[in-house]
Amino acid sequence: MDNRKILNSGEFLIDTLEAKDVFIPEEFNEEQLMIAKSAQDFLEAEVYPNLDNLDKGDRELMSATLKKSGDLGLMGVALPEEYGGFGQNFITQMLLAEKVGAGYSFSVAFMAHCGIGTLPIAYYGNDFQRQKYVTKLATGEFIGAYCLTEPGAGSDANSGKTNAKLSEDGKHYIINGQKMWITNAGFADVETVFAKIDNDRILSAFIVEKAMPGVTVAPDEHKMGIKGSSTAQIFYNDVKVPVENLIGERGEGFRIALSILHMGRIKLGANVIGAMKKAINDSVKYANERKQFGVLISTFGAIKYKIAQQAIKTFTAESAVYRLSQDIDDLLNKNLAKGMDKGRATIEALAHYAVEAAILKVYGSEALDYVVDEAVQIHGGMGYSAEVAVERGYRDSRINRIFEGTNEINRLIVADTTIKRAQKNEFDLFGHADKVYAEMNSVSCGKKDGETYFESKRRYLSNFKKATLLIIKAVSKHFNFKLVPEQEVMNNISEMIMEIYEAESLALRVEKLDNMGKKDEIYRDILNVYLYDLADVIKKSAKDAINSLENAEESLNLTTAIDKLTTVDAVNVKFARRRIADRMIEANGYIL
């Protein structure tokens, strides 16, 4: 996509793109679709028939299934060719993550291996480490794990106690400590272990082989869901790790850990799309078979509402996921053009879009929870039976709000990082915010006669952005930028930022489809319903923040301005949702 306008992270709050500037899933090329189909075929052939056995916690079966996906080359998609991978671009990696995401606990095991299990070495390792480990992780000959969390160090990941001491001869680090909640622990051959050298304040990262004496893996945890994925504690007792297994520099571990988590978050955002589509397919099929009161339940408005909402959230999340994927590809290529190593180029691109990565993670995991919850509901009592796929989907979904940084932590990242970067003048958020703030009393909804369909939608989004800037300004001013203790208000701001990114991605996709001649009314129905609902979400978040400030005079002015900025035209959401649902019902599955 040459000559497209690219926004830096967070800039979407103060600037706009044209439809032609975003990548949409309808633009996947033939090769990408072929890779996607192989992943889907793999799930159908190797995963779905074995789900019950996998969920019994059969470590050998999971390990064997992972290796089969390695034989197909799926584990090497993101890795450079010189280390046995296939060097595919970021969009392709995300599409693969989406497809695999429909694979229940297999998806967690696969993604942990390819992502957090492999990438610390692939991105930060030296050539020796990459040759020794990444080439084998690329094919599944080795399975990887990422060991950051400890009993006392979860969200506060840098507070771990695992320690590394240089041996007297200077040849080894002696590692002692305990990790917990480690995905793939049961069969991983290679672990990236984060530990502090001597009395360092900051973590370092080490490559530890399971076969090294002193490494002990506990039995798997009994979990609510993703029971097929191995999750266990690992103990390190005087483990002698060669000094050449230190990844990057001493004290660089926390940075490595965080950037790998940025990647994990983005990929999770793609993962959940696959799981959502699977749950919708299961929901619609059931609704098209089950009769009550003499008719199919898919004829009931209440059921159509659920199907429509499932579809709207999925389509929206997907729009944001691939929009961001293109941005990352572009920035990555720019970094490469500057002569950066591929690993570093990727990491820098991911770190740059940390805010958007957190948005995809939070929005996607919560959208999935909505979708699987309603999938169970559509199945009624049957949804509560372990015989149906949606029961597993419901349980397996829940973890997504907890790992790769809890949604609470990620919400904080969204607001906090946006404001901090703006304070550092990385983008002119406060210039724009000051202007909106100064003009607060004269603001209007800005409706013009003769607006086109998309002009009016762009106006809504521009108003929602103004509302957000207004709140950011008011809150920062009120608390004099001492925002850390103000999590509730920060969450109000995050909510607005996240929703705007998602909604704008949706609007740009629908407009681009329209420009491409795909003038299907379902797209506009989705956008109409979404923006109509969003006006109230923005208004509520803004008012919650305003009323937390306890400044009666300013509250009144702010509230009046917010009311104007969140004024949108009426939509017959009943009919729009029915039309959306009817298309799924007619096709007997998710069709978008």
Place this chain on the structure above:
Amino acid sequence: MKVLVCISNVPDTTTKVKFVDESKLDTNGIQWVINPWDELALTRALEMKEDASNGIEAVTVAHVGLAAAEPTIRKALAIGADNAIRVNVDPKDAYEVASQLAQVVKAENFEIVLCGIESADHNGSTVGGMLAEFLECPSVTCVSSLKMEGGKSVITREIDGGKEIVSVPTPFVAVVQKGIAKEPRIAAMRGIMAARTKPIKVAEPQAVASLTEVKKYEMPKPRAACKFVDAENAGELIALLQNEAKVL
């Protein structure tokens, strides 16, 4: 020895088929795939090539159709075919497909030609037989197993209540069905990358008369809804059976 697998490009078998004006398939939103039986034939051809003792130098796929089918052809290359030939014409019927394929086989001297027993679109089941006729070579139908032993074919046919094992000299056409290979193969990343550079030769069609004219397509009648009659209303049931179902 060279093997040719004839592939057709059909709507994914889960497609809800619709027609425009009862005469044309509505291709909107259709996912195109390799005809499932052809895909199994390809799988068997690749298995045979992998056993070096069979002395198979290349597996080629051939398709009669327009360029829109190339993604399906490339899929066959990604799965493992070495090269492909596409005859550039929109064929009107099985006779035309078989005639065009015959040219391909004659030009390149394939010794084993595999066709699927039917295609998932028109269910014609006639291309393989006609092709053999044009080539003046043996054709074996209902093939569920194919091996080469010492340069001779060993072919198992499914017949009513049992199996028939035959051998025919090359060249021959085998029309294969279920059992010929266990599962279709999933295209591996390496294959997908390699497919980029494998050749698809485009052959110009020869003039062939169309023998068939499709008058129209009809959809099956929707199943009538079930009517429930209360146990007490036997009279209503009798009336329905007499007047509506007309079975009494």
